[in-house]
Structures are given as C-alpha cells and as structure tokens.
Amino acid sequence: MPADPAAVLPADARAAFRAGLVTPTSGWSRGYAQVNVLSIPREQAFDLLLFAQRNPKPCPVLGVLEPGETSGPLLAGGDIRTDVPKYTVYHDGVLVDEPADVSAHWRDDLVTFLFGCSFTFEAALQDGGVRIAHLDQGVNVPMYRTNRQAAPAGAMAGPLVVSMRPVPAAQVADAVRITSRYPAVHGAPVHVGDPEELGVDLRSPDFGDAVRIPEGHLPVFWACGVTPQAAVMQSRPPLAIGHAPGHMLITDARDSDYLVP
Amino acid sequence: MPADPAAVLPADARAAFRAGLVTPTSGWSRGYAQVNVLSIPREQAFDLLLFAQRNPKPCPVLGVLEPGETSGPLLAGGDIRTDVPKYTVYHDGVLVDEPADVSAHWRDDLVTFLFGCSFTFEAALQDGGVRIAHLDQGVNVPMYRTNRQAAPAGAMAGPLVVSMRPVPAAQVADAVRITSRYPAVHGAPVHVGDPEELGVDLRSPDFGDAVRIPEGHLPVFWACGVTPQAAVMQSRPPLAIGHAPGHMLITDARDSDYLVP
Numbered sequence: 001m002p003a004d005p006a007a008v009l010p011a012d013a014r015a016a017f018r019a020g021l022v023t024p025t026s027g028w029s030r031g032y033a034q035v036n037v038l039s040i041p042r043e044q045a046f047d048l049l050l051f052a053q054r055n056p057k058p059c060p061v062l063g064v065l066e067p068g069e070t071s072g073p074l075l076a077g078g079d080i081r082t083d084v085p086k087y088t089v090y091h092d093g094v095l096v097d098e099p100a101d102v103s104a105h106w107r108d109d110l111v112t113f114l115f116g117c118s119f120t121f122e123a124a125l126q127d128g129g130v131r132i133a134h135l136d137q138g139v140n141v142p143m144y145r146t147n148r149q150a151a152p153a154g155a156m157a158g159p160l161v162v163s164m165r166p167v168p169a170a171q172v173a174d175a176v177r178i179t180s181r182y183p184a185v186h187g188a189p190v191h192v193g194d195p196e197e198l199g200v201d202l203r204s205p206d207f208g209d210a211v212r213i214p215e216g217h218l219p220v221f222w223a224c225g226v227t228p229q230a231a232v233m234q235s236r237p238p239l240a241i242g243h244a245p246g247h248m249l250i251t252d253a254r255d256s257d258y259l260v261p
Numbered sequence: 262m263p264a265d266p267a268a269v270l271p272a273d274a275r276a277a278f279r280a281g282l283v284t285p286t287s288g289w290s291r292g293y294a295q296v297n298v299l300s301i302p303r304e305q306a307f308d309l310l311l312f313a314q315r316n317p318k319p320c321p322v323l324g325v326l327e328p329g330e331t332s333g334p335l336l337a338g339g340d341i342r343t344d345v346p347k348y349t350v351y352h353d354g355v356l357v358d359e360p361a362d363v364s365a366h367w368r369d370d371l372v373t374f375l376f377g378c379s380f381t382f383e384a385a386l387q388d389g390g391v392r393i394a395h396l397d398q399g400v401n402v403p404m405y406r407t408n409r410q411a412a413p414a415g416a417m418a419g420p421l422v423v424s425m426r427p428v429p430a431a432q433v434a435d436a437v438r439i440t441s442r443y444p445a446v447h448g449a450p451v452h453v454g455d456p457e458e459l460g461v462d463l464r465s466p467d468f469g470d471a472v473r474i475p476e477g478h479l480p481v482f483w484a485c486g487v488t489p490q491a492a493v494m495q496s497r498p499p500l501a502i503g504h505a506p507g508h509m510l511i512t513d514a515r516d517s518d519y520l521v522p
Contacts, residue, residue: 046307
C-alpha cells in the first residue's frame with residue numbers, strides 16, 4: 001500500500017491493482033477521474049448504450065471499449081480485465097464471483113462501458129467549500145431506488161437510482177451551481193429537499209449507508225451510476241462484469257477534463 | 262400545397278406527406294425541429310450509436326426508434342415509413358430507390374436514428390441578426406468532406422463532413438455564441454476562416470452548392486449531419502433508408518426545446 005495513495009499516478013495505481021492489491025479507490029490519484037465499469041455481451045450492448053443515451057444524468061458514458069478491446073485511451077497501457085482492484089461477476093443477473101482479476105471469465109464479445117462517477121463532483125464540491133457528510137461520518141454515500149422509472153430501452157428498464165448528500169440550506173445553490181458544471185458525471189441534482197416525493201425513506205438506503213442529516217441541512221439527490229447496473233441486472237444478461245462497490249477504475253482523464261464553462 | 266407552409270403544424274405536415282405530397286421541407290412548420298432520418302438493421306445499430314456517442318457534434322441523436330417501432334414521441338401518431346416527403350434507399354451502400362413511401366422496403370429489424378439538423382440553428386442565427394448566405398443566394402448549403410477523420414466505432418468510419426456559412430467578421434462572435442447554445446444541433450463551429458487547414462476547396466462542395474463569399478465575410482464551418490450518413494454508407498450495410506436531401510422529418514419538438522442556458 002503506498003504511503004500517499006492520493007499522489008499515485010493512474011497508470012501506477014492500475015499496475016498495483018494488476019499486481020494483486022485489493023483496496024477501495026476513494027482518495028486515490030487525486031485529480032484523476034474514477035469510473036464505473038460494466039462489461040456485457042455485444043448482444044445486449046445496443047440496448048444499454050441506448051438506455052444511456054436516453055438517461056444521460058444517471059448514465060454518463062465517458063468511454064466504451066468495443067468487443068474484443070481490453071484497453072483504450074482512458075486506461076493507456078492498461079487491461080480492463082486486471083486493472084480494477086475488485087470485480088463483481090453476474091450470470092443471468094445473479095452475483096457468482098467477486099474476484100480481483102476477471103481474465104478467467106472474459107469473453108471476446110464483451111463490450112465495456114465506462115460511466116462517470118460522483119467522486120469527480122464530490123472533489124469539486126469540497127473545493128467549493130461544501131462538506132460531504134458521508135465522508136465526515138466515515139460511511140458510504142446512501143443510494144435509493146426512487147419511484148421514478150428511467151426511460152427504458154429494449155430489454156433495459158428499471159428505476160432511477162439516486163445518491164443523497166445533505167447540504168446546508170445556505171449552500172444548496174452552490175451545490176447546484178458547482179455540480180451543474182459537470183454534466184459528464186451526473187450534473188445538477190435531480191431533486192432537493194423532499195424524499196417522500198421520490199418514494200424514498202432516508203433511513204433505509206437500498207445501497208450504501210444511512211447518513212445523519214445535520215440540523216439546517218437539506219437532503220439533495222443526484223442521479224446515480226447504479227441506475228444502469230440495476231437496469232442491466234433486471235434484464236438478466238448471460239454474463240455481466242462490474243467493479244465491486246467503491247473499487248473503481250482509475251483513468252488517465254483529469255476531473256477537470258469534464259468541467260464545462 | 263398549403264398557402265403558408267410555415268404555419269402548418271407538424272402533425273398536419275406529416276399527414277400531407279403521408280398522403281403523397283413531395284416537397285423540400287425548408288421553411289415548413291416554423292419553430293419546430295426538423296431532423297435527419299437514418300434507418301439501418303439492428304445488427305449495425307450498435308456501431309452507429311457508438312459512432313454518434315463519440316462524435317456528438319456531427320451526430321446529435323435526438324431520438325431512436327427501436328427495432329419494430331415505426332412511431333415515437335417526436336412524431337406522435339405518425340409513421341416513419343410514410344411521413345417523410347421523400348426517402349433514399351441504399352443496398353450495400355448503393356442508392357437503389359428514392360420513393361415517397363418506404364413501406365415496401367421496411368424490415369422489422371430496422372432501427373431509426375433521428376439526428377438534429379442545422380435548420381434549427383439557422384433560424385436562431387437569423388433571429389440573432391445573422392444573415393444566411395445560401396438562403397439569400399437561393400441555393401443549398403455547401404458541405405465538404407474534410408481531411409479530419411471522425412472517431413471510428415466498429416464498422417463505422419469516415420471523414421468529418423462540415424457545412425459552411427459565410428459570416429461578416431463583426432458577427433463571427435455572435436454566430437459562435439448563438440450556435441453554441443444549441444449543442445443538440447451541431448453546436449458551435451468546428452473551424453473559422455481557414456478552409457485549407459481542413460483540406461477544403463470552397464469552390465467544390467462535396468454536397469450542396471457553392472456559395473459566393475461576400476466581401477468582409479469569413480467562411481465558418483459547422484459539423485454536419487452528413488457525417489454519420491457517410492460513415493454508414495462506407496460500411497455498406499445490406500439496407501439503409503434515409504431522407505432525401507432537404508426532405509426532412511418534421512417533429513413535434515420545438516427548436517427552443519434544444520436551447521441550453
């Protein structure tokens with residue numbers, strides 16, 4: 001384990017994971033974009049790409065590796081089968097393995113989607129003076145299935161999944177302004193302040209951990225990258241490979257590459 | 262032919278074309294978005310959708326009709342096989358027919374892409390006081406294959422195709438500002454002022470007509486929706502159906518729906 005993971009360059013981080021290091025990637029390679037990984041057979045890939053096109057806030061596509069490709073410009077010199085610290089492997093939508101290397105599961109018809117991750121905008125929020133409650137409380141961000149359906153595409157359908165971060169009332173506008181400048185990583189919030197309208201019970205996240213909402217804070221909801229994963233699993237493809245929660249692919253793209261004016 | 266095509270609502274325009282009227286759609290249904298139409302078999306559709314994702318300026322996807330779908334929210338109550346005034350039909354990349362109705366050519370595995378069209382931003386330019394030279398000169402917009410390759414995807418590859426409009430030097434900034442607010446219809450220009458760098462001879466357009474560049478005007482180049490069509494034809498799919506040049510699908514979406522702040 002490096003002394004200062006934040007200072008490790010992406011290619012070196014990927015090499016460490018390839019060599020066998022298994023660790024969550026939060027805090028690694030500061031300034032570089034980490035992404036959600038989802039590999040599915042080409043037969044299902046058109047539906048997922050169309051689902052992403054129709055739901056850009058929860059499914060921001062930062063890159064696609066075509067069938068047979070195991071590397072690409074976002075992971076120069078890397079290998080998508082080994083460079084994520086920990087994977088999840090699903091058969092027919094059921095989790096069957098959580099290996100540190102998926103070479104044994106790989107098929108040449110797999111298409112790999114790289115979706116933007118909220119780590120990028122959380123760094124921007126912190127730089128803008130907005131504290132991140134789940135980091136302060138030392139837990140995972142809470143995520144909820146909402147009562148809203150994402151726009152379906154072919155076999156892909158499912159609820160909009162959101163992440164929630166409590167924000168002080170006086171900083172809600174800042175949080176909206178800052179994240180709206182990162183449309184490639186979920187962008188502006190989809191909802192502010194009323195969990196009931198989304199069909200969400202804040203005490204019972206569907207993924208991650210509940211966080212305490214400090215006095216004077218509002219719950220703010222962003223579209224979440226679990227949305228495409230939930231839709232894919234619901235469609236029960238014969239094989240799907242993802243990253244294990246919190247164990248992301250660290251790319252060579254800088255967070256600032258995704259900042260718009 | 263209606264007395265005032267600009268005042269015809271989109272559903273009525275589509276009904277007129279369905280009933281047999283064949284006419285270019287420039288000037289029809291003012292304020293409503295017209296789109297490029299391209300239908301290809303599902304087998305080729307993933308590559309085209311990925312090509313569009315990688316080349317959003319020339320290939321802005323405003324809608325996709327899934328295999329078997331012949332209507333959708335952009336053409337409520339309509340039928341994509343009959344509602345375009347004139348079509349082009351290609352077998353293995355070769356033009357074989359230009360009918361007013363493609364029902365006889367239709368296959369249930371066709372996926373239809375609706376790409377944004379520059380008519381939308383030309384209206385905005387005119388509203389912003391920028392004259393459109395090819396309209397003043399009564400010709401088609403000139404389009405050029407450039408020496409730049411679009412980002413390839415699977416079987417889809419080809420040059421970036423651009424359209425050119427001369428703009429007075431004092432209005433170039435206005436033209437950039439106005440069109441950059443319409444990212445869904447090609448957005449800001451890709452190049453200003455130097456055709457040679459793009460490998461373009463202004464006198465010899467690859468599509469459309471040459472326009473005279475008035476004194477004090479600069480040639481301004483925008484990414485063009487012919488780019489995906491050129492890439493698809495180069496890949497020689499067994500069947501492809503498009504609109505005939507200038508004979509677009511008129512949708513129920515308003516131009517203003519695609520305006521960003």
